[in-house]
Amino acid sequence: MKQQIIISGLGGQGVLFATRVIAEAALIQGHDVLTSETHGMAMRGGTVISHVKVGPYQSPLIRSGRADLGLFMNPGNLDVHGHYLSESGRFFVNTGTRGNYENMDATKIAGEIGSLVVSNLVLLGFAVAEGALFADAGVFRKAIAKTSQSRQLELNLRGFETGLRARR
Amino acid sequence: MGNEAIGRGLVEEGCHLFASYPGTPASEVLPSVVQFSQETGHTMHIEWSVNEKVAYEVALAGSYTGKRAAVAMKQVGLNVASDPLTRSAYLGVIGGFVIIAADDPGPHSSQTEQDSRLLAHFAKIPVFDPSSPREAKEMIRQAFELSEKYEIPVMVRPTTRICHARQNVPCLKPRELVRRAHFQKDPNRWIATPHFLRNLHRILNEKLDRIAEEEAYGPVARSGDGSLKERCIIASGVSFAHAYEILEEMGFLGKIDFYQVRVPYPLNRSFVVRIHAGYRRVLVIEETYPVIELQLRSDAVLGRRNGWIPREGELTPDLVEEVLERFLERTPATRKALQPAKGRRPTLCAGCPHRAAFFAIKETFPEGIFPSDIGCYTLGMNLKAIDTCHVMGACISQGAGFYHAYQQDGSEMPTIVVTIGDSTFFHAGVPALVNAVFQRARFLLVILDNGTTAMTGNQPTPHLGIRADGSQGNPVLIEDLVKACGVKLVRECDPYDQKRFVACLQEADRYIRSPEGGVAVVLSRHPCLLDRGAMKAQAVYPVRVTQDCSGCRVCLERLECPALALDEETQQVKIEANLCVGCGICEFVCPGGAIAVERGAAK
Numbered sequence: 001m002k003q004q005i006i007i008s009g010l011g012g013q014g015v016l017f018a019t020r021v022i023a024e025a026a027l028i029q030g031h032d033v034l035t036s037e038t039h040g041m042a043m044r045g046g047t048v049i050s051h052v053k054v055g056p057y058q059s060p061l062i063r064s065g066r067a068d069l070g071l072f073m074n075p076g077n078l079d080v081h082g083h084y085l086s087e088s089g090r091f092f093v094n095t096g097t098r099g100n101y102e103n104m105d106a107t108k109i110a111g112e113i114g115s116l117v118v119s120n121l122v123l124l125g126f127a128v129a130e131g132a133l134f135a136d137a138g139v140f141r142k143a144i145a146k147t148s149q150s151r152q153l154e155l156n157l158r159g160f161e162t163g164l165r166a167r168r
Numbered sequence: 169m170g171n172e173a174i175g176r177g178l179v180e181e182g183c184h185l186f187a188s189y190p191g192t193p194a195s196e197v198l199p200s201v202v203q204f205s206q207e208t209g210h211t212m213h214i215e216w217s218v219n220e221k222v223a224y225e226v227a228l229a230g231s232y233t234g235k236r237a238a239v240a241m242k243q244v245g246l247n248v249a250s251d252p253l254t255r256s257a258y259l260g261v262i263g264g265f266v267i268i269a270a271d272d273p274g275p276h277s278s279q280t281e282q283d284s285r286l287l288a289h290f291a292k293i294p295v296f297d298p299s300s301p302r303e304a305k306e307m308i309r310q311a312f313e314l315s316e317k318y319e320i321p322v323m324v325r326p327t328t329r330i331c332h333a334r335q336n337v338p339c340l341k342p343r344e345l346v347r348r349a350h351f352q353k354d355p356n357r358w359i360a361t362p363h364f365l366r367n368l369h370r371i372l373n374e375k376l377d378r379i380a381e382e383e384a385y386g387p388v389a390r391s392g393d394g395s396l397k398e399r400c401i402i403a404s405g406v407s408f409a410h411a412y413e414i415l416e417e418m419g420f421l422g423k424i425d426f427y428q429v430r431v432p433y434p435l436n437r438s439f440v441v442r443i444h445a446g447y448r449r450v451l452v453i454e455e456t457y458p459v460i461e462l463q464l465r466s467d468a469v470l471g472r473r474n475g476w477i478p479r480e481g482e483l484t485p486d487l488v489e490e491v492l493e494r495f496l497e498r499t500p501a502t503r504k505a506l507q508p509a510k511g512r513r514p515t516l517c518a519g520c521p522h523r524a525a526f527f528a529i530k531e532t533f534p535e536g537i538f539p540s541d542i543g544c545y546t547l548g549m550n551l552k553a554i555d556t557c558h559v560m561g562a563c564i565s566q567g568a569g570f571y572h573a574y575q576q577d578g579s580e581m582p583t584i585v586v587t588i589g590d591s592t593f594f595h596a597g598v599p600a601l602v603n604a605v606f607q608r609a610r611f612l613l614v615i616l617d618n619g620t621t622a623m624t625g626n627q628p629t630p631h632l633g634i635r636a637d638g639s640q641g642n643p644v645l646i647e648d649l650v651k652a653c654g655v656k657l658v659r660e661c662d663p664y665d666q667k668r669f670v671a672c673l674q675e676a677d678r679y680i681r682s683p684e685g686g687v688a689v690v691l692s693r694h695p696c697l698l699d700r701g702a703m704k705a706q707a708v709y710p711v712r713v714t715q716d717c718s719g720c721r722v723c724l725e726r727l728e729c730p731a732l733a734l735d736e737e738t739q740q741v742k743i744e745a746n747l748c749v750g751c752g753i754c755e756f757v758c759p760g761g762a763i764a765v766e767r768g769a770a771k
Contacts, residue, residue: 010512023334034300035334037169040192040277041623044547045730047511058300058413060333060406063485079509116746 001031002055003134004062008081009073009094011043014120017147018071019050021124025135025143026054036060047074049081054134069132071123073106075099092127094119102130109162118159125163137164170301170330173337174240174268175200177308182345183238184263185213185230187223189595190624191242192277193331194270198240199625202637210342216627216636219560219595220245224252224267228321231265232358233349236312240268243284244559248596253321254291258368259360260319260375263347264312267293267323270331273456274482277328279542279559281480283457288323289433292372294379295323297432297454299408301335307430314385318375327455329406329482376434386436392424400425400443401495402460403453404432410485411453414492424496429454435463443468451476451495455483470495516547518731519703519749521694522616524663526553527727527753529585529614532673536583539566541597543589544623545616550728554587561596563588568600568609575610583677584611590646591621591629598649605654605687610680612673613655613689615646618696626698650689657688664694666756697749707770708750713741716762723757 005022009015019035026033031054038048051062067084075095085091091101096108104126110119121144128137140160148156175197178186188198198216205212213230217223220241230237241249246269253267269284288295296311298304304326311322356364379385387402401424403411408428415421425447429435432454443450444466452461452471461471470476477483477491493500516523522545529538530553540546540554541563548554556566567586574581588597593615601613621627628634633643650658657679659672669692676688695702717740723732724741731748732741741762752765 011514012517019334027336033334033336036329037332037334038276039195039332041544041546042277042511042514044514044517044544044623045512046514058416059410059485060300060329060335061410061485063489077511080511081508083508111746 001029001134002057003053003069004067005052005054005069005071005133006062006067006081006084007050007052007071007073008077009048009120010077011045011048013073014117015048015050015073018120018124019052020147021121021140021143022052022133024147025133025139026052028139028142028146029135031134032056034058034060047077047080069127071127072101073120073123090130090132092123092130092132094123102126104163104166106163109166110159113158113162115155115159118155121156121159122163122166125160126166129164129167169196169200170304170326170333170335171196172200173301173305173335174308174324174326176204176337176339177305178238178266179204179208179210179212180305180340180342181264181309181312182210182236182343183212183266183312184235184345184347185227185237186239187215187217187227188240189217189220189223189245190591190621190627191245192624193272193328194240194242194245194268195624195627196331197268198636206637208342214636218630220249221252224249224256228252228256228261228265231261231263233263233351235263235347235349236265236345237263238266238268240270242278243269243271243282244279245269246284246287248560250287250291253287253293256321257292258365258372259357260368260372261315261321262319262352264315265321266308266311266315267321269323269325271325271327271456273327279557281456283455283459284323284325285432285459286457288325289459292376293321293323294376294385294431295325295433296430297405298324298326298330299404299406299428301330301333302337304330305337310385314379318379320372320375320379325405327406379431380434380437383436383438385431387427387429387439390421390426390428392426393422396424396496398446398448399450399495400427400447401451401453401492402427402429402443404429404460405455407453407455407483407488410483410488411492414485414489418492418496418498420492420496429460432459433463435460440464449495451491453477453483453488453491456480513550514547515550515728515730516544517697518729518747519697519751519753520544521618521663521692521696522548523551523727523729524666524694524751524753525587525614525616525669525692526551527757528663528666528669528673529553529587530726532670533583533585533677536585537570538585538587539563539570540587541589541592543592543621545587545589548587551726560592561588561600564597564600564604564613567611567613568604568607571609571611572607581610581681583680585673586611586613587616588613589621590615590617590619590631591627593646594630598653601650601653601655601687609687610685611687612676612680613687615650615689615691617646617691617693620696620699622696622698626696646691650691655687655689658691659689660691660693662694663692664751664753666753703749706751709752710766710769710771711743711748711750711752711754712764713743714762714764716760717741717758718760718762720759722759723754723763727754727757729754
């Protein structure tokens with residue numbers, strides 16, 4: 001099993017948390033995992049990216065044109081980080097606007113269930129439902145349970161479940 | 169995370185004292201030391217010191233008593249600690265002493281992309297260069313062992329891509345290192361007047377000679393099959409990880425001799441001999457300065473000094489791949505033409521008290537000179553409310569320097585408004601303020617006190633009286649410090665109260681320009697809104713944009729609040745309700761009075 005994933009967004013959109021959930025899911029599945037994250041100044045609303053590499057890798061960074069999957073929390077980031085995706089890479093974009101990618105207005109959906117902070121998990125749920133990730137929904141539920149603070153857990157799971165079912 | 173692996177390593181190796189000052193990419197080491205020591209019941213003294221020099225000296229004295237001690241900081245923090253660093257190499261240590269200096273090639277979040285390994289070379293101490301979080305933890309163990317064997321401080325130098333990488337890392341039980349503090353007096357060593365230093369320097373040089381002969385710390389060789397004779401690749405740090413993965417993919421792992429240098433200084437002696445004798449073309453891949461390259465001193469080396477490797481910037485895996493293709497004479501893989509758009513720049517959060525203070529400063533002193541400093545408030549650049557950002561604490565001395573330079577000319581003096589955060593003020597602002605007052609400088613110092621070190625993850629600052637592990641400390645108040653520095657005019661104001669805040673600024677300016685004037689201080693006080701408690705405690709005013717909005721964009725440019733956006737359809741400004749925290753500052757910005765804040769309807 002090898003999968004290279006980028007998660008792209010703006011500081012404050014939950015890119016780091018989504019990274020931790022995906023990494024935890026890999027560990028639950030018994031895979032090796034390497035990630036690389038953006039911290040520091042860019043986290044104040046600037047463009048941020050996480051790299052997640054599931055499987056036997058050495059380098060924490062993904063090369064241009066090598067990612068299998070991209071989760072874009074901000075559609076504006078496509079021009080910035082789109083180049084990481086391979087020819088066959090799948091893009092999941094948080095937007096209501098259709099385009100040459102799979103899209104879902106995760107922010108709107110998250111707002112409807114009462115918390116914008118879970119839009120990251122709505123988008124993740126959507127990508128999991130589409131079979132784009134290395135593990136199924138059950139594994140991600142466990143990963144969310146393991147990484148969430150107790151008072152956030154219920155809301156996080158609701159966000160994920162909503163994303164999972166949104167297209168059915 | 170790499171920083172957590174390092175923190176875990178420190179606890180597992182029985183470290184007794186640990187001190188740090190926050191700075192990206194090193195900030196997460198201390199919280200993980202706190203967490204793992206508490207989880208495993210390992211007793212430690214852990215502190216956020218006021219700066220890196222202080223952290224270094226506290227931990228170093230712990231080592232003098234025979235205990236294991238460590239410090240963690242970012243690379244420029246090590247500049248601050250370079251004074252005790254260089255001398256501690258001469259005097260040596262007793263208990264294992266490990267310096268974690270985190271570099272930031274790129275740089276992503278630093279004022280330089282300097283290479284701490286070169287500072288280790290300069291200070292004459294050994295340095296480890298981990299290529300993964302797992303290896304970083306392992307190197308903490310080796311660093312303590314090496315430090316105790318030779319009584320020498322040892323550096324571990326991770327880079328951003330190690331610090332902020334996550335990897336599955338095995339955890340062990342902490343070692344039971346029972347050591348009672350025992351300071352063995354030895355004036356020739358611990359006082360070491362110049363008379364003794366030549367001998368101490370000789371001993372240090374001999375230690376380094378012996379360490380360079382230790383095969384246990386020498387490079388790890390992955391031998392080729394002989395098909396690519398007289399060529400080899402040497403790599404260290406995360407560059408090794410990039411190169412390994414790419415060579416494996418290209419099918420060259422096991423074909424060409426490939427060395428991982430784990431201790432770039434002092435470079436293993438027999439390794440240097442082997443490289444000189446065995447190869448005619450040697451590719452050296454390392455970040456960020458040519459440390460291994462310079463020690464090899466060979467014309468066979470291809471690296472940063474002859475254009476094989478870019479001399480600046482992060483060595484990304486894309487770059488490493490290109491270099492390897494060229495070195496191995498392979499046809500380059502087809503790549504997408506790389507011209508990615510620039511991302512969005514970071515900005516102060518909605519409702520950030522710094523924004524309110526900056527707006528008032530800029531409006532009150534449109535012609536002012538604004539020295540500033542390092543922290544979230546460096547983002548005041550976007551508001552044109554800061555003019556300089558140099559190194560921690562420099563803004564106060566810069567304010568003084570600007571004053572003296574203008575004052576000489578005797579012409580109209582622009583108001584100099586210096587802005588500094590509370591943590592930065594404690595870090596290096598206090599001596600600068602003493603000097604400015606003493607030297608009769610005149611400027612306005614605004615201390616942006618949000619009660620935290622926000623940029624690096626909201627670490628507590630000394631005036632709160634909360635220590636790194638959450639226990640109670642003795643608060644040291646900024647107003648007491650400022651007065652003790654000799655400042656005669658000190659005002660305190662919440663920048664949300666714009667009218668009063670502006671009045672304070674104007675009063676301070678009059679004082680500065682009065683016959684008895686000097687440095688004036690305004691304490692701009694409002695908690696950081698990343699503190700959930702603070703966010704909940706403050707009033708939320710309903711804010712709306714009225715039909716009077718002309719779409720002039722003044723509010724967007726002068727305030728740059730994330731909650732204000734231009735509606736492309738109506739060409740009027742709209743409030744992003746999900747981002748707005750209802751601070752009401754935007755009311756003061758709109759020249760047409762088109763932003764309505766219902767102060768009576770606070771929630």
